Amino acid sequence: MRVATYNIHGCVGLDRRRKPERIAEVIKSLEADIVGLQEVEGRQSRSKVDQARHLAGKLGLNLVEGPLLLEGKGGYGNALLTRYPVLDVHRRIFQRPGSQTRGLIDAVLDAPKLGPLRVIVTHLEVRDHRIRSTQLREIKHLIDDGAPGPAVLLGDLNEWWHRRLALKALDRTIHFLHSPATFPARLPLLRLDRIAVRGLQSTDHDNRARRVESRLTRLASDHLPLVAELEPTAPDPATNDNRVRGRSAQSRSGSRAQARESSSRVSTPLDAQ
Numbered sequence: 001m002r003v004a005t006y007n008i009h010g011c012v013g014l015d016r017r018r019k020p021e022r023i024a025e026v027i028k029s030l031e032a033d034i035v036g037l038q039e040v041e042g043r044q045s046r047s048k049v050d051q052a053r054h055l056a057g058k059l060g061l062n063l064v065e066g067p068l069l070l071e072g073k074g075g076y077g078n079a080l081l082t083r084y085p086v087l088d089v090h091r092r093i094f095q096r097p098g099s100q101t102r103g104l105i106d107a108v109l110d111a112p113k114l115g116p117l118r119v120i121v122t123h124l125e126v127r128d129h130r131i132r133s134t135q136l137r138e139i140k141h142l143i144d145d146g147a148p149g150p151a152v153l154l155g156d157l158n159e160w161w162h163r164r165l166a167l168k169a170l171d172r173t174i175h176f177l178h179s180p181a182t183f184p185a186r187l188p189l190l191r192l193d194r195i196a197v198r199g200l201q202s203t204d205h206d207n208r209a210r211r212v213e214s215r216l217t218r219l220a221s222d223h224l225p226l227v228a229e230l231e232p233t234a235p236d237p238a239t240n241d242n243r244v245r246g247r248s249a250q251s252r253s254g255s256r257a258q259a260r261e262s263s264s265r266v267s268t269p270l271d272a273q
Contacts (some may be wrong), residue, residue, distance in 0.1 A: 001111060001200075001230045004032040005154035005193050007123070007183075007223035010041035010076075011051055014186060014219055020051050022220045024058045027081070030212060030227055034109065035061075035081040036121035036154030042067060042074035052079040064089050066105040066121065077103070078121045084109040087116060092142070096134045098125030104155075106142065111150075114232065118143075118151040126158045133166035140170045143198070150199035150232070156223065160190045174198045177209040182224040185217065193226045203229040 006027065011020045027035055042050040042065075056063035062082050067075020087110050093103040104122035111117040122139065125132040136157070143151065153174050159167055170176075174196040181188035188211065195209045202208055209228040217224050 001034070001114070002030070002032045002227060003034040003036075003152055003154060003195060003230060004030045004225050004227045005036045005038075005121075005156070005195055006030075006225040007038040007156045007193060007221060008051070009039050009221040009223065010046065011221075013221060018047065019220070020047075020049055020054050021058075022216070023051075024055050026212075026217055026220050026225060027055065028059055029214075029216070030225055032227060033083045033111075034119060034152065034154070036105075036119070037079040037081065038121075038123040038156045039076070040065075040079040041076050043069070043071040043076055044074050045071060046076070047074075050074055055079075056081055062086055064105055064107050064121075066091050066103065068093065068101045068103050078105050078123055080105050080107055080119060080121050082109055082119075084111050084117070086110075094135045094138055096125075096131045098131040098135070099127045102135065104139070114150060116149060118146065118149065120151070120153045120155070122153070122155040122157075124155065124158045129159075129161075129164070132157075132159060133164060136164075136166035136170050140166075140173050143173050151197070152200065152230070153194070153196040155194055156192055157194050158192050159194075160192060162191070171196070177202050177207055177228055179209045179226060180211045182211050182226050183222065185219075185222050185224050188224060193223060195226060195228045197228075197230060199233055200230045201233050203231050 008023045011023045012018045040052045041047040052065050064080040066078035068077035088108040090106040104120055107119050109117045124135045176196045179191050179194055181191050182193040183190045209226050211224045211226055
Protein backbone atom coordinates (compact mmCIF):
# COMPACT_ATOMS: atom_id res chain seq x y z
CA MET A 1 0.00 0.00 0.00
CA ARG A 2 1.43 3.35 -1.04
CA VAL A 3 0.44 6.58 0.71
CA ALA A 4 1.43 10.19 0.08
CA THR A 5 0.99 13.62 1.58
CA TYR A 6 1.27 16.72 -0.60
CA ASN A 7 0.74 20.41 0.03
CA ILE A 8 -0.36 21.59 -3.44
CA HIS A 9 -0.27 25.35 -2.66
CA GLY A 10 -3.62 25.95 -4.37
CA CYS A 11 -2.09 24.44 -7.55
CA VAL A 12 0.12 27.52 -7.88
CA GLY A 13 3.64 26.60 -8.96
CA LEU A 14 6.93 28.39 -8.56
CA ASP A 15 6.22 30.08 -11.88
CA ARG A 16 3.18 31.67 -10.13
CA ARG A 17 0.79 29.98 -12.54
CA ARG A 18 -2.26 28.16 -11.19
CA LYS A 19 -2.32 24.83 -13.06
CA PRO A 20 -4.44 21.99 -11.58
CA GLU A 21 -3.50 19.78 -14.55
CA ARG A 22 0.14 19.97 -13.47
CA ILE A 23 -0.73 18.86 -9.94
CA ALA A 24 -2.87 16.04 -11.37
CA GLU A 25 0.17 14.88 -13.35
CA VAL A 26 2.29 14.85 -10.19
CA ILE A 27 -0.30 12.89 -8.20
CA LYS A 28 -0.74 10.39 -11.02
CA SER A 29 3.01 9.82 -11.13
CA LEU A 30 3.03 8.95 -7.41
CA GLU A 31 0.83 5.88 -8.07
CA ALA A 32 -0.42 6.12 -4.49
CA ASP A 33 -3.46 4.35 -3.09
CA ILE A 34 -4.10 7.12 -0.55
CA VAL A 35 -3.15 10.81 -0.94
CA GLY A 36 -3.63 13.51 1.68
CA LEU A 37 -3.69 17.02 0.22
CA GLN A 38 -3.34 20.42 1.88
CA GLU A 39 -4.07 23.94 0.60
CA VAL A 40 -6.70 22.72 -1.85
CA GLU A 41 -8.54 25.69 -3.36
CA GLY A 42 -12.20 25.65 -4.32
CA ARG A 43 -13.25 29.26 -3.79
CA GLN A 44 -14.54 30.80 -6.98
CA SER A 45 -12.70 34.07 -6.33
CA ARG A 46 -9.39 32.20 -6.27
CA SER A 47 -9.77 29.29 -8.69
CA LYS A 48 -11.72 28.59 -11.86
CA VAL A 49 -12.32 25.01 -10.75
CA ASP A 50 -13.03 23.21 -7.49
CA GLN A 51 -9.59 21.68 -7.29
CA ALA A 52 -10.48 18.70 -5.08
CA ARG A 53 -13.30 17.59 -7.37
CA HIS A 54 -11.27 18.36 -10.46
CA LEU A 55 -8.34 16.24 -9.31
CA ALA A 56 -10.54 13.35 -8.15
CA GLY A 57 -12.40 13.31 -11.47
CA LYS A 58 -9.22 13.60 -13.51
CA LEU A 59 -7.55 10.74 -11.64
CA GLY A 60 -10.60 8.53 -11.11
CA LEU A 61 -10.20 8.47 -7.32
CA ASN A 62 -12.68 8.61 -4.45
CA LEU A 63 -12.78 12.02 -2.77
CA VAL A 64 -13.26 13.20 0.79
CA GLU A 65 -13.35 16.98 0.97
CA GLY A 66 -12.28 18.92 4.04
CA PRO A 67 -12.96 22.61 3.34
CA LEU A 68 -12.13 25.02 6.17
CA LEU A 69 -12.45 28.49 4.65
CA LEU A 70 -15.83 28.66 2.90
CA GLU A 71 -17.00 30.93 0.10
CA GLY A 72 -20.35 30.20 -1.48
CA LYS A 73 -20.35 26.58 -2.63
CA GLY A 74 -16.57 26.36 -2.60
CA GLY A 75 -13.93 26.14 0.08
CA TYR A 76 -10.24 25.97 0.89
CA GLY A 77 -8.59 23.32 3.03
CA ASN A 78 -7.69 19.63 3.03
CA ALA A 79 -8.71 16.74 0.81
CA LEU A 80 -8.28 12.97 0.74
CA LEU A 81 -8.00 11.05 -2.53
CA THR A 82 -8.06 7.25 -2.50
CA ARG A 83 -8.56 4.14 -4.58
CA TYR A 84 -10.25 2.47 -1.60
CA PRO A 85 -13.93 2.60 -0.60
CA VAL A 86 -14.70 5.19 2.08
CA LEU A 87 -16.57 3.71 5.07
CA ASP A 88 -16.86 6.69 7.42
CA VAL A 89 -15.87 10.37 7.58
CA HIS A 90 -15.61 12.99 10.31
CA ARG A 91 -14.40 16.55 9.78
CA ARG A 92 -13.04 18.51 12.72
CA ILE A 93 -11.91 22.08 13.35
CA PHE A 94 -9.18 22.54 15.94
CA GLN A 95 -10.20 24.22 19.18
CA ARG A 96 -7.34 26.70 18.69
CA PRO A 97 -7.27 27.28 14.91
CA GLY A 98 -4.45 29.85 14.98
CA SER A 99 -3.70 32.35 12.23
CA GLN A 100 -6.47 30.83 10.09
CA THR A 101 -9.14 28.16 10.51
CA ARG A 102 -7.46 24.77 10.57
CA GLY A 103 -8.72 21.25 11.05
CA LEU A 104 -8.56 17.69 9.82
CA ILE A 105 -10.28 14.91 7.92
CA ASP A 106 -10.76 11.73 9.97
CA ALA A 107 -11.82 8.91 7.62
CA VAL A 108 -12.07 5.13 7.68
CA LEU A 109 -11.23 3.31 4.45
CA ASP A 110 -11.74 -0.30 3.44
CA ALA A 111 -8.17 -1.34 2.61
CA PRO A 112 -7.69 -4.67 0.80
CA LYS A 113 -6.18 -7.45 2.97
CA LEU A 114 -6.19 -5.04 5.91
CA GLY A 115 -9.80 -4.09 6.56
CA PRO A 116 -10.79 -0.80 8.19
CA LEU A 117 -7.95 1.71 7.99
CA ARG A 118 -8.14 5.05 9.77
CA VAL A 119 -6.67 7.95 7.80
CA ILE A 120 -6.21 11.47 9.17
CA VAL A 121 -5.30 14.36 6.87
CA THR A 122 -4.35 17.71 8.39
CA HIS A 123 -2.49 21.02 8.08
CA LEU A 124 -1.31 22.73 11.27
CA GLU A 125 -0.69 26.29 12.39
CA VAL A 126 2.34 27.90 10.78
CA ARG A 127 3.13 30.99 12.89
CA ASP A 128 2.63 30.20 16.57
CA HIS A 129 4.38 27.08 17.89
CA ARG A 130 2.24 27.12 21.06
CA ILE A 131 -0.97 26.81 19.05
CA ARG A 132 0.69 24.18 16.86
CA SER A 133 1.58 22.18 19.97
CA THR A 134 -2.03 22.40 21.13
CA GLN A 135 -3.15 21.04 17.76
CA LEU A 136 -0.65 18.18 17.99
CA ARG A 137 -1.99 17.27 21.43
CA GLU A 138 -5.53 17.41 20.09
CA ILE A 139 -4.61 14.90 17.37
CA LYS A 140 -3.00 12.64 19.98
CA HIS A 141 -6.14 12.65 22.15
CA LEU A 142 -8.31 12.02 19.10
CA ILE A 143 -6.29 8.93 18.16
CA ASP A 144 -5.96 7.69 21.75
CA ASP A 145 -9.72 7.94 22.28
CA GLY A 146 -10.58 6.22 18.98
CA ALA A 147 -10.90 2.58 18.06
CA PRO A 148 -7.73 0.45 17.94
CA GLY A 149 -6.41 -0.76 14.63
CA PRO A 150 -4.15 0.41 11.80
CA ALA A 151 -3.99 4.15 11.20
CA VAL A 152 -2.14 6.65 9.02
CA LEU A 153 -1.57 10.36 9.63
CA LEU A 154 -0.80 12.47 6.55
CA GLY A 155 -0.06 16.13 7.03
CA ASP A 156 1.81 19.35 6.65
CA LEU A 157 2.56 19.79 10.34
CA ASN A 158 4.57 23.00 9.89
CA GLU A 159 6.85 21.71 12.66
CA TRP A 160 10.53 21.86 11.76
CA TRP A 161 11.90 21.27 15.29
CA HIS A 162 11.94 17.51 15.93
CA ARG A 163 12.38 17.99 19.69
CA ARG A 164 9.03 19.68 20.18
CA LEU A 165 7.47 17.90 23.20
CA ALA A 166 4.01 17.69 21.67
CA LEU A 167 5.48 16.10 18.53
CA LYS A 168 7.39 13.53 20.60
CA ALA A 169 4.23 12.76 22.59
CA LEU A 170 2.26 12.18 19.40
CA ASP A 171 5.05 9.91 18.14
CA ARG A 172 4.34 7.60 21.09
CA THR A 173 0.74 7.24 19.91
CA ILE A 174 1.33 7.02 16.15
CA HIS A 175 4.89 6.52 14.95
CA PHE A 176 6.45 9.03 12.57
CA LEU A 177 8.43 7.61 9.69
CA HIS A 178 11.87 9.09 9.14
CA SER A 179 11.16 11.89 6.68
CA PRO A 180 13.41 14.14 4.58
CA ALA A 181 12.96 17.87 4.09
CA THR A 182 10.23 18.78 1.60
CA PHE A 183 10.11 22.59 1.77
CA PRO A 184 10.84 24.69 -0.17
CA ALA A 185 10.52 22.52 -3.25
CA ARG A 186 13.41 24.11 -5.14
CA LEU A 187 15.90 23.58 -2.28
CA PRO A 188 14.33 21.50 0.54
CA LEU A 189 15.51 22.54 3.99
CA LEU A 190 12.57 21.92 6.37
CA ARG A 191 10.78 18.70 7.32
CA LEU A 192 7.27 20.16 7.40
CA ASP A 193 5.41 17.27 5.76
CA ARG A 194 5.07 14.04 7.74
CA ILE A 195 3.66 10.53 7.56
CA ALA A 196 2.93 8.62 10.77
CA VAL A 197 1.59 5.10 11.17
CA ARG A 198 0.10 2.73 13.73
CA GLY A 199 -0.04 -1.01 13.09
CA LEU A 200 1.90 -0.44 9.87
CA GLN A 201 5.51 0.04 8.88
CA SER A 202 7.47 1.27 5.92
CA THR A 203 8.81 -1.41 3.59
CA ASP A 204 12.04 0.59 3.58
CA HIS A 205 14.57 -1.13 5.87
CA ASP A 206 15.20 2.17 7.70
CA ASN A 207 11.45 2.81 8.14
CA ARG A 208 11.64 5.90 5.94
CA ALA A 209 9.34 7.95 3.76
CA ARG A 210 10.82 9.49 0.63
CA ARG A 211 10.35 12.82 -1.11
CA VAL A 212 9.66 12.80 -4.84
CA GLU A 213 12.02 15.11 -6.70
CA SER A 214 11.77 15.82 -10.39
CA ARG A 215 11.68 18.83 -12.66
CA LEU A 216 7.88 18.70 -12.47
CA THR A 217 7.55 18.39 -8.67
CA ARG A 218 10.04 21.20 -8.10
CA LEU A 219 7.86 23.46 -10.27
CA ALA A 220 4.28 22.40 -9.50
CA SER A 221 4.09 23.53 -5.83
CA ASP A 222 6.23 25.05 -3.09
CA HIS A 223 6.30 21.64 -1.33
CA LEU A 224 7.58 18.30 -2.61
CA PRO A 225 5.31 15.25 -2.24
CA LEU A 226 6.20 12.77 0.50
CA VAL A 227 5.54 9.07 -0.20
CA ALA A 228 5.77 5.83 1.78
CA GLU A 229 5.22 2.19 0.92
CA LEU A 230 3.50 0.50 3.86
CA GLU A 231 2.85 -3.03 5.08
CA PRO A 232 1.30 -4.46 8.26
CA THR A 233 3.64 -4.50 11.24
CA ALA A 234 5.28 -7.88 11.76
CA PRO A 235 4.34 -9.59 15.04
CA ASP A 236 6.88 -9.08 17.81
CA PRO A 237 8.83 -12.37 18.22
CA ALA A 238 9.33 -11.74 21.94
CA THR A 239 5.61 -11.16 22.38
CA ASN A 240 4.84 -14.33 20.45
CA ASP A 241 7.36 -16.33 22.51
CA ASN A 242 5.76 -15.04 25.71
CA ARG A 243 2.34 -15.98 24.40
CA VAL A 244 3.55 -19.49 23.47
CA ARG A 245 5.22 -19.94 26.86
CA GLY A 246 2.08 -18.69 28.54
CA ARG A 247 -0.12 -21.12 26.62
CA SER A 248 2.35 -23.97 27.35
CA ALA A 249 2.33 -23.15 31.07
CA GLN A 250 -1.45 -23.00 31.08
CA SER A 251 -1.56 -26.32 29.23
CA ARG A 252 0.81 -27.99 31.73
CA SER A 253 -1.10 -26.52 34.64
CA GLY A 254 -4.37 -27.69 33.12
CA SER A 255 -2.97 -31.19 32.54
CA ARG A 256 -1.82 -31.46 36.17
CA ALA A 257 -5.20 -30.29 37.38
CA GLN A 258 -6.95 -32.84 35.16
CA ALA A 259 -4.62 -35.56 36.43
CA ARG A 260 -5.41 -34.68 40.05
CA GLU A 261 -9.11 -34.57 39.28
CA SER A 262 -8.91 -37.92 37.47
CA SER A 263 -6.91 -39.44 40.33
CA SER A 264 -9.51 -38.21 42.79
CA ARG A 265 -12.34 -39.70 40.80
CA VAL A 266 -10.56 -43.08 40.50
CA SER A 267 -9.57 -43.28 44.16
CA THR A 268 -13.01 -42.58 45.55
CA PRO A 269 -14.59 -45.93 44.66
CA LEU A 270 -11.51 -47.78 45.93
CA ASP A 271 -11.68 -45.97 49.25
CA ALA A 272 -15.36 -46.78 49.45
CA GLN A 273 -14.59 -50.47 49.12
